[in-house]
Amino acid sequence: MSNAGLSADAFLMRMTEEKFEKVINANLTGAFRVAQRASRSMQRNKFGRMIFIGSVSGSWGIGNQANYAASKAGVIGMARSIARELSKANVTANVVAPGYIDTDMTRALDERIQQGALQFIPAKRVGTPAEVAGVVSFLASEDASYISGAVIPVDGGMGMGH
Numbered sequence: 001m002s003n004a005g006l007s008a009d010a011f012l013m014r015m016t017e018e019k020f021e022k023v024i025n026a027n028l029t030g031a032f033r034v035a036q037r038a039s040r041s042m043q044r045n046k047f048g049r050m051i052f053i054g055s056v057s058g059s060w061g062i063g064n065q066a067n068y069a070a071s072k073a074g075v076i077g078m079a080r081s082i083a084r085e086l087s088k089a090n091v092t093a094n095v096v097a098p099g100y101i102d103t104d105m106t107r108a109l110d111e112r113i114q115q116g117a118l119q120f121i122p123a124k125r126v127g128t129p130a131e132v133a134g135v136v137s138f139l140a141s142e143d144a145s146y147i148s149g150a151v152i153p154v155d156g157g158m159g160m161g162h
Helices: 017-045 066-089 111-120 130-141
Strands: 050-053 092-098 152-156
Touching: 017 050, 017 066, 017 092, 050 066, 050 130, 066 092, 092 130, 130 152
Parallel strands: 050 092, 092 152
Antiparallel strands: none
16 A cells, blocks of 8 residues: 655745655655555565555646646556556556545645635535545455456545546
8 A cells, every 4th residue: 555645735836846856756656666566576476456545636636736636646547557567466456536634734734725625525524534544445355356447536526527
């Protein structure tokens, strides 16, 4: 499982390459490193479940988050490539795409931003880490053996249609 989630929001015209690369390195390159290392034993054992934590931002896009959205969109593309490549070894690769979840990262946001986010969530509430964990647990189970290359939203309807 790859669960990197670093953000460093900025207006595009003010975002430094360093800030862009820092988020890409943590969220996308980090996920690549985890997958690459795990793939060796998974292929040898002819079994594996790769689960990546993406974000609704990876398909929806959020203003001032070009770096974060790009990193999470990259995770989706990478997971789907891995799903195709390793399917012969009985390895699945999926992405769980949370929306607005009650985490340290979202609690650090300005209160106005937190309240404003609710207008985009049809469920009109913030999700919980337990709701994300439930989907991760399912994808790791034998019951999910025929699911691969999927992006499963846990977002209260925020990104529906993507």
